[in-house]
Amino acid sequence: MTGSASPSIFTRIIDREIPADIVFESESLIAIRDIAPQAPVHLLVIPKTPQYRDVVELAAGDPGLLAEVIATAKSLADEHCGGEFRLVFNTGESAGQTVFHVHAHVLGEGEGTQTLTEQTLGD
Numbered sequence: 001m002t003g004s005a006s007p008s009i010f011t012r013i014i015d016r017e018i019p020a021d022i023v024f025e026s027e028s029l030i031a032i033r034d035i036a037p038q039a040p041v042h043l044l045v046i047p048k049t050p051q052y053r054d055v056v057e058l059a060a061g062d063p064g065l066l067a068e069v070i071a072t073a074k075s076l077a078d079e080h081c082g083g084e085f086r087l088v089f090n091t092g093e094s095a096g097q098t099v100f101h102v103h104a105h106v107l108g109e110g111e112g113t114q115t116l117t118e119q120t121l122g123d
């Protein structure tokens with residue numbers, strides 16, 4: 001449950017120690033463009049609290065905050081990719097998780113382009 005000893009890259013972004021392209025911010029969440037996009041639209045929705053390592057911990061510890069992450073993903077998808085999106089929570093190293101501060105990947109096509117490939121973030 002507890003965060004790691006040193007602040008995660010996302011906490012450093014939230015604290016404005018590292019720059020990021022911020023597309024949304026509220027009291028509890030921040031959303032940024034992924035630095036290495038895997039789809040035409042690739043956003044990360046990140047709870048500000050460093051308390052939860054992954055979505056399983058978040059669901060158990062604060063289901064309301066998880067619901068907020070999902071509602072924000074939908075709003076961002078409405079704004080950036082026509083309301084349709086893939087929501088990915090990598091959970092564990094072998095599943096591709098590299099940052100252990102829970103975050104949702106919101107993946108989508110730009111307006112009027114083709115469909116996402118099946119392998120997006122699924123390699």
Ligand code: 5GP
Binds near residue numbers: 032033034037089098
């Ligand atoms: P994970 O692999 O943990 O599911 O996702 C971490 C994501 O964070 C990756 O898609 C990676 O590209 C992104 N990322 C890592 N460092 C930074 C950064 O400094 N800035 C931004 N905007 N994204 C980052």
